[in-house]
Amino acid sequence: MKAPIGWLKDFTDIDVSPKELADAMTLSGSKVEEIISTDITGVYVGKILTVDEHPDSDHLHILKVDFGRDEIGHEVQIVCGAPNVEVGMLCPIAAVGAHLPEIDIKKGKIRGVESFGMCCSADELGSIGAGKPGADVYGLWDLRLLDPVPAVGTDIRDLFNLDDLVTIDFEITSNRPDCFSIEGLGREAAVTLGHPFKAVAPVLKQEGSLNTASVAKVDIEAPDLCYRYCARTVEDVVIGPSPAWMAERLAAAGMRPINNIVDITNYVCLELGQPMHAFDLDYLKNNHIIVRTAKDGEVTKTLDGNDHTLNSSNLVIADEEKVCAIAGVMGGENSEVLETTKTILFESATFNGVSVRKTAIANGLRTEASSRYEKGLDAENALRALNRACELVELLGCGKVSKGLIDVYPTKKEVKTIPFRPQKINSFIGIDASEEFMLDILGQLECKVENGIITPPTFRPDLESEADISEEIARFFGYNNIPATLLNSSATTLGGRTREQALTEKIKDTLVSCGFFEAITYSFESPSDMDLMRVAEDSPLRNQVKISNPLGDDTSVMRTTMLPSMLRIAARNSNRGVPAAKVFEVAYVYIPDADPANLPEERKTLCGFSYDNTVSDSKEIFYDIKGTIEELCAILGIRSVSFEPLTDDPTFHPGRTASLIINGKKCGKFGVVFPETADNFDAPEKAVFFEIECNALTNAAKTERVYKQLPKYPGIARDIAVMVDKSVPVGEIIKTCKSAGGKLLKEVEFFDVYEDNKLGADMKSVAVSLMFRDDNKTLTDADIKDSYEKILDRLAKNYNAKLR
Numbered sequence: 092m093k094a095p096i097g098w099l100k101d102f103t104d105i106d107v108s109p110k111e112l113a114d115a116m117t118l119s120g121s122k123v124e125e126i127i128s129t130d131i132t133g134v135y136v137g138k139i140l141t142v143d144e145h146p147d148s149d150h151l152h153i154l155k156v157d158f159g160r161d162e163i164g165h166e167v168q169i170v171c172g173a174p175n176v177e178v179g180m181l182c183p184i185a186a187v188g189a190h191l192p193e194i195d196i197k198k199g200k201i202r203g204v205e206s207f208g209m210c211c212s213a214d215e216l217g218s219i220g221a222g223k224p225g226a227d228v229y230g231l232w233d234l235r236l237l238d239p240v241p242a243v244g245t246d247i248r249d250l251f252n253l254d255d256l257v258t259i260d261f262e263i264t265s266n267r268p269d270c271f272s273i274e275g276l277g278r279e280a281a282v283t284l285g286h287p288f289k290a291v292a293p294v295l296k297q298e299g300s301l302n303t304a305s306v307a308k309v310d311i312e313a314p315d316l317c318y319r320y321c322a323r324t325v326e327d328v329v330i331g332p333s334p335a336w337m338a339e340r341l342a343a344a345g346m347r348p349i350n351n352i353v354d355i356t357n358y359v360c361l362e363l364g365q366p367m368h369a370f371d372l373d374y375l376k377n378n379h380i381i382v383r384t385a386k387d388g389e390v391t392k393t394l395d396g397n398d399h400t401l402n403s404s405n406l407v408i409a410d411e412e413k414v415c416a417i418a419g420v421m422g423g424e425n426s427e428v429l430e431t432t433k434t435i436l437f438e439s440a441t442f443n444g445v446s447v448r449k450t451a452i453a454n455g456l457r458t459e460a461s462s463r464y465e466k467g468l469d470a471e472n473a474l475r476a477l478n479r480a481c482e483l484v485e486l487l488g489c490g491k492v493s494k495g496l497i498d499v500y501p502t503k504k505e506v507k508t509i510p511f512r513p514q515k516i517n518s519f520i521g522i523d524a525s526e527e528f529m530l531d532i533l534g535q536l537e538c539k540v541e542n543g544i545i546t547p548p549t550f551r552p553d554l555e556s557e558a559d560i561s562e563e564i565a566r567f568f569g570y571n572n573i574p575a576t577l578l579n580s581s582a583t584t585l586g587g588r589t590r591e592q593a594l595t596e597k598i599k600d601t602l603v604s605c606g607f608f609e610a611i612t613y614s615f616e617s618p619s620d621m622d623l624m625r626v627a628e629d630s631p632l633r634n635q636v637k638i639s640n641p642l643g644d645d646t647s648v649m650r651t652t653m654l655p656s657m658l659r660i661a662a663r664n665s666n667r668g669v670p671a672a673k674v675f676e677v678a679y680v681y682i683p684d685a686d687p688a689n690l691p692e693e694r695k696t697l698c699g700f701s702y703d704n705t706v707s708d709s710k711e712i713f714y715d716i717k718g719t720i721e722e723l724c725a726i727l728g729i730r731s732v733s734f735e736p737l738t739d740d741p742t743f744h745p746g747r748t749a750s751l752i753i754n755g756k757k758c759g760k761f762g763v764v765f766p767e768t769a770d771n772f773d774a775p776e777k778a779v780f781f782e783i784e785c786n787a788l789t790n791a792a793k794t795e796r797v798y799k800q801l802p803k804y805p806g807i808a809r810d811i812a813v814m815v816d817k818s819v820p821v822g823e824i825i826k827t828c829k830s831a832g833g834k835l836l837k838e839v840e841f842f843d844v845y846e847d848n849k850l851g852a853d854m855k856s857v858a859v860s861l862m863f864r865d866d867n868k869t870l871t872d873a874d875i876k877d878s879y880e881k882i883l884d885r886l887a888k889n890y891n892a893k894l895r
Contacts, residue, residue: 092263093127094276095343097255098362102277104286109257112280116261119283120566121270127258129217133189133196134247135160136234137210139180145170147202152176154210156184159244170206175230181240182231183211183247192217219251222338222348251339258343266553268466272364273344275550282535282567291363293478296485299326299493307372307436307497312383314501316406317418319470320382320440321477322497324372325490328352330430334487346459351489352428352435355480357459365439365468365476366460368408368416372434374426376410380436382418383409393421393456405450406442419447419464420456435490439477441470452640469550474498509545509560519561521576524568532567533560594727594789595677598697601726605719607673607699612656614679615646620655623771625741636681636691649681649691653698654742657780658764658772661700665775675699677785695785697759702778709763709777713747716761716779720751728793729753734822742768743780751783753791759783806837806864807875811883813892817846817855824857824886831885833878835870838862856895 096109105112113123138157145151151172157165163186186208189196196209213220213232220226224236234241241250248254261276269275274291281288303324311317330350332338337358338348346357356367372378385401391414392398399417401407406418416422419442428435448465451457474496481492511533513526533540537548538560547554554560565573588596599609615638626632632651641647650656653676664672675697682692701712701719717734724732733752737760738745748762761781769776815824821841828839843858850856861882863875886892 092261092271092276093258093344094261094273095256095258095340097252097257098273098340098344099259099277099280100255102274102289103281103284105280105284106286107284109259112284113259115283116259116276116280118566118570119279121276121279121283122262123259124262125260127260129192129219129253129256131189131191131216131219131247131253134183134185134191134211134216135163136181136241136243136245136247136250137184138243139176139178139182139210140166142176142178145202145204147204148172150174151202153204156208156210157243158184158186158208159242164207167207168205169208169210170201170204171210171231173210173212173230175228175233176210180231181234181243183216183234185209185211191215216247218342219247219253219256219339221342222333222335224335256339256343265466268364268463268468268552269550271463271466273362275364278536282532288535291475291479293475293482295478295481295492297492297494298485299324299491301326301434301493302495303493304495304497306493307375307378307380309380309497309499310382311499311501312381313406316384316443316446317382318441318443318502318504319473319498319500320380320438321474321499322380322439323437323477323481323495324493325435325437325481325484326433326493328428328432328435328490329488330428330432331489337487351487352432352484355483355487356437358483359476359480360459360463363472363476363479364463365472366419366463367476367480368422368438368460369428370415370422370426370436370438371428371432372436373432375415375436376412378436379411380415380438381409381411382440383407385414389414391415391417392424393417394424394427395421395456396424399454399456401454404446405453406446408438417450417454417456418442420451420454420461421458437477437480439473439480441468441473444468467552469552470500470502470504471549504549506549507547507555509547509554509557511540511543511545511560512557515557516561516564519558520565520568520573522565522568522573524564528568529564532564536563590794591789594792594794595695595785597726598723598785598788599675599677601723602675602699602719605673605722607675607701607719610656610660610674610676612653612660612676612678613646614650614681615641616648616650616655617645618648619644620650623768624652624654624658625765625768625771627741631682634683636683651680651682652782653678653680653696654780654782655772657698657700658768658774661702661778661780662772662774665702665704665778666773670705671701671703673699673701696782697785697788698780698782700778700780702775704775704777706777709747709779712777712779713761713763716781717749720759720761720781720783723788724753727788727791728796729788729791730793731755731791733826734820736820737762741765753787756787758787802864802866804865804867804869806862807870807872809861809863809875809879810842810858811861812843812845812856812858812895813883813886813890814850814854814856814895815886815890815892817853819857819890821857824890824892825859827885827889828859828861828882831878831882832861832863833881835863835865835875835878836861836882837864 109126113126117123135158139154141155143153145153154169154171155166156169185196187198199206210231213226225233263270278288309320333348333351333354341348344361348354352369360366384403385405385407387402389401390398407414408416408418415426442464444465444467447461451461484490513529539546621633635648635651637648660674677697679693680696731754734749737748737750744763744765750757751759763779766776825839840860845856
């Protein structure tokens with residue numbers, strides 16, 4: 092919520108700087124996101140003394156200007172290309188060293204002629220020209236059109252009170268609909284600074300000849316969705332631009348000025364937090380407003396020019412034959428206020444917030460109005476907002492307000508009450524505030540306290556219990572003033588991570604130590620990602636949890652695999668010139684339950700990738716990832732780890748992918764993605780990806796370490812190289828060696844694979860190192876002969892292996 096400081100000053104005295112106000116408001120509970128200032132310095136009202144043509148240009152002029160300031164000069168040369176420049180014109184002129192929103196002014200040469208400043212258009216000064224005479228002209232801003240005409244030498248900051256246009260952007264929580272208004276923030280500022288608060292209190296003249304109740308009629312057919320509907324008519328409407336002060340405030344608050352009537356409704360929406368709408372009364376059939384639910388299939392065209400097909404759950408504002416607006420969302424084109432409009436009907440209503448939100452989402456419309464209605468507005472504010480809009484009509488002279496009004500109020504909310512117990516509030520917060528202080532704060536917040544009972548104001552739906560009242564006292568007492576105290580023994584607990592949390596952190600730490608960076612990605616994705624990954628139509632991965640109210644199709648399902656997220660990160664880094672990267676994430680995938688009524692399984696998963704665009708082959712990266720997985724398992728104390736080829740996953744390359752097996756169960760995979768998969772995501776083709784179930788790692792992990800004495804006796808090492816068919820995995824050879832080697836074989840380590848046409852087109856040589864050792868004696872060749880020969884026999888029998 093953007094609040095210009097000049098607007099806040101309408102509600103309370105602000106005698107501190109914007110920074111001090113922002114800090115104080117943040118500490119009292121209204122968090123400030125940003126301070127937005129109109130950053131213009133060194134710009135003054137200047138007078139053009141002479142205009143000469145540039146000798147080397149057909150559109151540039153050489154000017155002599157008077158800055159009206161002795162320190163700058165009274166006859167300064169400036170080169171200017173504006174088409175409307177003329178002698179005697181007053182315009183904004185930036186001196187050398189001036190700062191504008193888009194540029195800093197320096198001395199320069201333009202086509203060989205020195206220039207000592209810049210004459211400015213309104214656009215070059217940002218939003219300060221909104222609604223002011225002459226600001227919309229192409230070329231220099233002629234300040235002679237202002238009333239009164241400014242004096243030469245006047246600082247632009249002083250001329251347009253730019254300090255009041257400093258805007259504070261607040262982050263408002265959804266439970267504080269009152270603070271989605273300048274008045275609500277002004278009330279917070281008043282209590283924070285300890286100054287009186289001045290609420291809006293409209294006063295109407297009602298000089299029109301008509302009576303609203305006689306010329307218009309309102310019926311509410313859905314009182315459960317429309318709690319209150321107020322209306323007034325305005326006659327002799329004159330459509331035109333808004334005055335500068337209103338346009339300035341709207342622009343500073345983030346709204347574009349349109350015309351006086353539309354700007355009045357937007358102004359009231361920002362000032363009081365109550366959305367409004369204006370109908371052209373001549374386009375309402377029999378001047379009859381009917382608040383009802385739409386008919387299934389009913390179509391209406393809104394002010395944005397789009398057609399919307401409605402259903403019976405959508406609340407609409409209609410006349411006797413058509414829909415004129417989608418209630419709380421957007422008005423209809425068929426009753427729009429135009430330049431020819433002479434009589435309007437102002438609407439100020441309160442609708443059910445849930446209904447407005449669902450209707451807005453269903454129709455793809457999110458507006459200033461809907462964002463406020465969905466948070467729950469105060470029905471008691473509707474009439475005051477209507478009167479404020481009509482007061483502004485009279486103030487701007489753009490119409491005559493008719494006598495009387497229509498106020499249909501079928502559904503009033505129950506008044507809440509809360510016990511007032513100062514001692515309990517002090518105990519709850521841990522302070523020693525006086526009862527008088529609490530009553531003063533509650534009074535400033537417009538809470539009524541009588542006979543020990545608090546009645547919150549209707550605009551504070553968040554005040555429901557004594558805890559809420561305690562929070563109000565605490566934030567104005569000052570969180571920094573609450574004394575620090577230790578918890579008593581009964582409330583003290585010893586914190587710590589669970590076994591799973593500790594192991595998850597160890598997994599992350601290990602990967603970081605291996606050169607990986609941790610990422611965080613969204614849990615929702617597009618269903619089309621399955622096609623991009625070439626996932627089979629009958630794959631369980633396609634059974635995804637659908638989000639009922641997605642932000643868009645790209646985020647409409649919960650992920651069943653994290654690979655699309657990693658593929659996109661790899662693509663983004665590679666395409667932005669990062670030559671090599673290692674990234675991982677530990678997060679959840681969501682597996683639907685067989686019963687749709689049950690929540691999906693949230694399965695913690697480790698996923699990541701490594702690529703290096705400087706290497707010619709992915710083989711090196713593949714074995715680096717394999718080594719990382721082996722290191723991770725070793726750190727976790729997992730001993731039963733093996734790998735086997737994976738050839739039936741269409742996402743991955745069938746000859747460059749392996750499954751991870753822990754304790755005999757497949758729990759992950761890693762490998763090079765299929766070229767088409769990489770192309771679909773624009774990812775590097777030599778990238779190696781991995782995805783592992785975290786539960787398999789944590790369940791198999793051994794956190795306890797047992798000391799093992801170093802061997803007393805030396806071992807005997809034997810290196811063997813056997814020729815086998817290329818289809819035989821190295822892992823199977825290692826497994827066979829271990830099973831055939833007996834108790835004396837302590838280690839088997841692969842160290843080389845060799846291929847050559849001399850060996851045979853389908854053959855390869857695999858070399859492994861065998862380490863034999865006995866814990867009780869020094870072995871001899873005779874001791875290991877049987878084990879050695881059994882290994883060779885088993886390899887020959889299982890794989891037709893031949894010793895080289």
